[in-house]
Amino acid sequence: MSFIKELFFFMRMRKKFWLAPIFLVIALLGMLVVVTHGSAIAPFIYTLF
Numbered sequence: 440m441s442f443i444k445e446l447f448f449f450m451r452m453r454k455k456f457w458l459a460p461i462f463l464v465i466a467l468l469g470m471l472v473v474v475t476h477g478s479a480i481a482p483f484i485y486t487l488f
Contacts, residue, residue, distance in 0.1 A: 450458055475484045 446462070450456060471484060475481045
């Protein structure tokens with residue numbers, strides 16, 4: 440949790456707000472892979488990458 444707070448503090452102080460959508464997309468893709476790991480949909484998700 441401290442890493443996320445530190446990342447947002449860095450983006451706020453350095454005015455690097457363009458990084459937020461990039462980290463959001465990476466986090467959503469990571470959650471998608473974790474959630475579909477054990478399901479029947481997993482082979483179809485892995486073909487996207």
